[in-house]
Amino acid sequence: MSTKKLLILPGDGIGPEVMREVARVAAWLGRRRGITFDISEDLVGGTSLAEYGVPIREEVIQKAREADAVLFGSVGDPKWAHVGFDKRPEIAILKLRQELGLFANLRPAKVFDALVDASTLKPDVVKGLDIMIVRETVGGIYFGEPRGIETLPDGQRRGINTEVYTTHEIERVARVAFDLARKRQNSVCSVEKCNVMESGLLWKEVVTDLHAREYADVTLSHMLADNCAMQLVRNPRQFDVIVTGNLFGDLLSDLASMLTGSLGMLPSATLGAVHSDGRRPALYEPIHGSAPDIAGRGIANPIAQILSFAMLLRYSFGMQAESDMIENAVAAMLGTGLRTADIMSEGMARVGTDVMGDAIVREL
Amino acid sequence: MSTKKLLILPGDGIGPEVMREVARVAAWLGRRRGITFDISEDLVGGTSLAEYGVPIREEVIQKAREADAVLFGSVGDPKWAHVGFDKRPEIAILKLRQELGLFANLRPAKVFDALVDASTLKPDVVKGLDIMIVRETVGGIYFGEPRGIETLPDGQRRGINTEVYTTHEIERVARVAFDLARKRQNSVCSVEKCNVMESGLLWKEVVTDLHAREYADVTLSHMLADNCAMQLVRNPRQFDVIVTGNLFGDLLSDLASMLTGSLGMLPSATLGAVHSDGRRPALYEPIHGSAPDIAGRGIANPIAQILSFAMLLRYSFGMQAESDMIENAVAAMLGTGLRTADIMSEGMARVGTDVMGDAIVREL
Ligand SMILES: CC(C)[C@H](C(=O)O)[C@@H](O)C(=O)O
Numbered sequence: 001m002s003t004k005k006l007l008i009l010p011g012d013g014i015g016p017e018v019m020r021e022v023a024r025v026a027a028w029l030g031r032r033r034g035i036t037f038d039i040s041e042d043l044v045g046g047t048s049l050a051e052y053g054v055p056i057r058e059e060v061i062q063k064a065r066e067a068d069a070v071l072f073g074s075v076g077d078p079k080w081a082h083v084g085f086d087k088r089p090e091i092a093i094l095k096l097r098q099e100l101g102l103f104a105n106l107r108p109a110k111v112f113d114a115l116v117d118a119s120t121l122k123p124d125v126v127k128g129l130d131i132m133i134v135r136e137t138v139g140g141i142y143f144g145e146p147r148g149i150e151t152l153p154d155g156q157r158r159g160i161n162t163e164v165y166t167t168h169e170i171e172r173v174a175r176v177a178f179d180l181a182r183k184r185q186n187s188v189c190s191v192e193k194c195n196v197m198e199s200g201l202l203w204k205e206v207v208t209d210l211h212a213r214e215y216a217d218v219t220l221s222h223m224l225a226d227n228c229a230m231q232l233v234r235n236p237r238q239f240d241v242i243v244t245g246n247l248f249g250d251l252l253s254d255l256a257s258m259l260t261g262s263l264g265m266l267p268s269a270t271l272g273a274v275h276s277d278g279r280r281p282a283l284y285e286p287i288h289g290s291a292p293d294i295a296g297r298g299i300a301n302p303i304a305q306i307l308s309f310a311m312l313l314r315y316s317f318g319m320q321a322e323s324d325m326i327e328n329a330v331a332a333m334l335g336t337g338l339r340t341a342d343i344m345s346e347g348m349a350r351v352g353t354d355v356m357g358d359a360i361v362r363e364l
Numbered sequence: 365m366s367t368k369k370l371l372i373l374p375g376d377g378i379g380p381e382v383m384r385e386v387a388r389v390a391a392w393l394g395r396r397r398g399i400t401f402d403i404s405e406d407l408v409g410g411t412s413l414a415e416y417g418v419p420i421r422e423e424v425i426q427k428a429r430e431a432d433a434v435l436f437g438s439v440g441d442p443k444w445a446h447v448g449f450d451k452r453p454e455i456a457i458l459k460l461r462q463e464l465g466l467f468a469n470l471r472p473a474k475v476f477d478a479l480v481d482a483s484t485l486k487p488d489v490v491k492g493l494d495i496m497i498v499r500e501t502v503g504g505i506y507f508g509e510p511r512g513i514e515t516l517p518d519g520q521r522r523g524i525n526t527e528v529y530t531t532h533e534i535e536r537v538a539r540v541a542f543d544l545a546r547k548r549q550n551s552v553c554s555v556e557k558c559n560v561m562e563s564g565l566l567w568k569e570v571v572t573d574l575h576a577r578e579y580a581d582v583t584l585s586h587m588l589a590d591n592c593a594m595q596l597v598r599n600p601r602q603f604d605v606i607v608t609g610n611l612f613g614d615l616l617s618d619l620a621s622m623l624t625g626s627l628g629m630l631p632s633a634t635l636g637a638v639h640s641d642g643r644r645p646a647l648y649e650p651i652h653g654s655a656p657d658i659a660g661r662g663i664a665n666p667i668a669q670i671l672s673f674a675m676l677l678r679y680s681f682g683m684q685a686e687s688d689m690i691e692n693a694v695a696a697m698l699g700t701g702l703r704t705a706d707i708m709s710e711g712m713a714r715v716g717t718d719v720m721g722d723a724i725v726r727e728l
Pocket residue numbers: 075076090093094250559560590
């Protein structure tokens with residue numbers, strides 16, 4: 001097996017400091033298991049703006065194309081608001097998704113037994129919760145044209161964005177959801193706003209047709225996005241896999257992960273189509289954002305970033321054993337009662353980013 | 365004072381059965397307080413489709429224009445899905461909002477002390493919660509052109525919707541939010557997705573400018589829509605007034621009201637601009653939908669519809685005393701322990717729609 005090419009992009013905000021803990025885990029794998037990667041690291045988002053004046057360079061996108069997998073931190077520090085819409089830090093992740101064709105963002109919302117109390121929801125509502133949200137990430141209103149702000153003859157301004165979805169874009173992401181459901185509870189809920197938007201109407205029709213043609217064994221239901229937001233609060237355990245568009249997926253997956261009380265624990269994967277040579281572009285990142293309010297204070301939870309790395313090892317590098325080891329080490333560390341501020345509860349020991357990273361490496 | 369013109373539109377699903385309880389409250393006001401209205405009632409949504417083949421007739425819109433206020437039930441029974449997108453029941457409410465220029469939907473999310481336990485959130489997270497969401501309702505992606513589904517040369521289809529917001533549309537709804545905040549906790553959070561959408565960028569700029577020009581005494585903050593969905597779950601009491609566009613408002617207000625555990629209790633008002641003759645078009649409706657799954661079973665909670673009527677009396681008819689009486693009667697009835705299924709908890713007495721309506725009239 002040739003050495004796997006891993007591109008690491010810490011980003012801005014807490015990205016770099018949680019990524020540092022991943023480096024220690026990777027170093028341990030090299031030292032103790034003789035596993036090495038062909039790692040390169042680069043700047044994106046705010047840190048790239050500071051160094052190069054752009055949120056992501058062409059050569060970084062090229063490196064990402066050539067890598068076997070990308071481990072991403074987070075971007076979005078608002079201190080870069082002055083650079084304008086076309087250069088904002090977020091462009092880094094939006095361009096990577098588009099240029100690599102990373103159309104399916106898999107975002108688990110899972111409640112860890114040890115952390116049931118960290119949720120703001122009642123324990124009996126969320127205990128055992130395990131949802132997977134499949135969010136479309138290269139289409140919809142994020143990328144549709146026309147878009148922009150124009151000035152009207154009377155001096156008023158007008159902001160415009162366009163939501164567009166084609167049969168093909170809907171089918172390929174729905175396929176990912178159905179395939180995942182077959183390995184889980186075999187149930188998919190497709191979410192749109194078909195009572196108001198034609199793009200949602202098409203979404204519902206295409207998912208329904210695909211289901212009838214190829215996935216009749218999977219249970220399929222449909223839900224309006226506003227109702228889904230409510231149902232996630234009322235009774236989240238009714239869901240197994242949710243599949244939805246880019247914008248609804250953005251809100252609903254953040255909502256779902258906050259239900260778990262473990263936002264700082266949740267990794268995600270964004271996948272592209274399998275290439276003719278068998279490779280599949282993939283990017284892994286924590287669900288949480290760059291949290292600039294706590295950046296640089298050494299208190300961020302490194303678990304989501306470390307579990308994103310474990311997910312990468314499993315799905316892109318086929319290293320099940322190592323992935324299991326890391327996940328088990330995280331669980332063991334939690335068992336010893338260490339907690340960062342975001343998941344702190346009574347009787348536990350509050351620690352910072354590096355102490356928690358240390359403790360995870362020690363449990364490996 | 366001339367007799368006020370009230371147009372009642374029960375709609376479909378549970379609309380008609382909860383509206384029946386309002387009729388009893390209105391009858392009581394006539395009998396005991398000598399207050400009469402010039403009431404007319406008409407069909408909209410599914411019931412209009414059944415009778416007239418359209419979700420709303422031109423003459424109903426005309427009646428609504430001439431009324432001093434409209435009391436709306438709910439529409440959206442999916443059994444009408446076969447009539448197609450252009451005739452769906454939801455057109456009734458969408459057309460009323462547009463034709464009457466009802467641009468500001470005020471949606472409270474309030475936790476009633478007696479019902480704290482009905483929430484799926486922990487009591488210490490939601491006790492005393494009192495948020496007002498101001499949602500823009502005649503613009504955005506709900507109405508923007510171009511829209512529709514087109515077939516491409518290769519046979520694929522493409523669904524399109526357009527989000528459009530102008531300076532004027534943003535300003536007028538923000539003004540409603542700032543004015544409301546001054547009567548509440550004096551704080552407004554403006555919600556958009558300016559890191560991805562230019563319409564959101566314009567939204568943020570216009571709200572910021574208006575604030576600096578006319579409302580510098582109000583505390584203004586900005587939040588991304590995905591973060592807002594999370595913050596509503598994490599710590600909903602951080603908010604006072606939230607102002608946002610049509611689509612985000614749809615999801616976030618449903619989410620916020622579900623947090624309270626009292627969805628069946630919450631009324632809403634949708635207001636237009638004050639006309640030159642001093643009249644202000646207004647429509648009142650419950651926050652819950654038409655709930656076709658429980659329609660006709662006599663178990664729906666009539667409180668939101670009754671409180672919508674109380675809100676109408678207060679804001680459109682200037683009848684503070686009567687509005688207070690109705691709100692107090694609802695509170696007194698809850699104090700006796702009667703509960704419909706949706707707000708049922710241990711030790712309370714479960715009753716149906718009409719028993720609860722009866723009990724409220726008895727407390728008047
Ligand atoms: C950073 C931002 C552009 C991004 C998005 O909106 O997709 C983020 O919120 C996410 O969910 O990954």
